[in-house]
Amino acid sequence: MRIESKDTLRKAEGRDVSEVLAGGELSLVAHILRALDIERGVKVVTQSRVPSGSGLGGSSALSVAVAAALCAAFDRKIDPDGLW
Known part of the structure; x- marks a missing residue:
């Protein structure tokens, strides 16, 4: 798994989303990935x-x-009502 931000030049890599979250960088995208399983x-x-x-x-x-x-x-x- 790899997440990159071109505008901030940050990158996060790991075998799975847990490893990416552990790194702290780009956690917003990692949390979205986890929420979507x-x-x-x-x-x-x-x-x-x-x-x-x-x-x-x-x-x-x-x-x-x-x-x-x-x-x-x-x-x-995604159930739109579940987002609130």
Whole structure:
């Protein structure tokens, strides 16, 4: 499993999502993977043009985009009511 952020130049790798979470880097994406029960065998690369800490909701938008892409790629369904 590999997670990369092109805009921050950070990378996290491990055999499974637990190892990626243990590293602390890019844990937001790792938590999304775990919530969707995707534990290994995936590479996620993100890039955002919203400046970190700008208050523009960049991480929120990124979370939704990553979750939607992973759901489409792995045929996962999310109950919208369960997100609240």
